[in-house]
Amino acid sequence: MNNQLPHAHLDRQAPAPGQVAYDPASGRTDVLQAVYSAAELCFDHQVTGTRVAFLRSARGGVEWLADAATLQSPAAENRAT
Template identity: 70%
Template sequence: MAYDPVSGRTGVVQAVHSVAELLFDHRMTSDRVAFLRPERGGVEWTADAAALRFPADGERTF
């Protein structure tokens, strides 16, 4: 589980890749992109891997 402060969501980290590996416009400030999904399923999103952190109390979304 990781908290994405940009989106305000918490999700399960599926993968982390360097931007050099990606074939799309990532628009991230760091050189690594994380792929997350909601814990109980749903639409995956990308986030700046450097900005992610462990969720604090009250930040876990279900």
């Protein structure tokens, strides 16, 4: 399995697993755990993109899902505000 983010948006720095990532769809900033192809997952992930990102708070807790193509570095979050 390839856990790397696609390089579709070379104009922005995409976070890698283990790094903090900002999800603009939810407004949350958490640690990126892994990224998988939607086709590899055998449950209804309800993410519309082709790559599904698993994120979790640095303090632990339940993972949540996001569209990997939309994740940004926290620096991008600060520029958008």
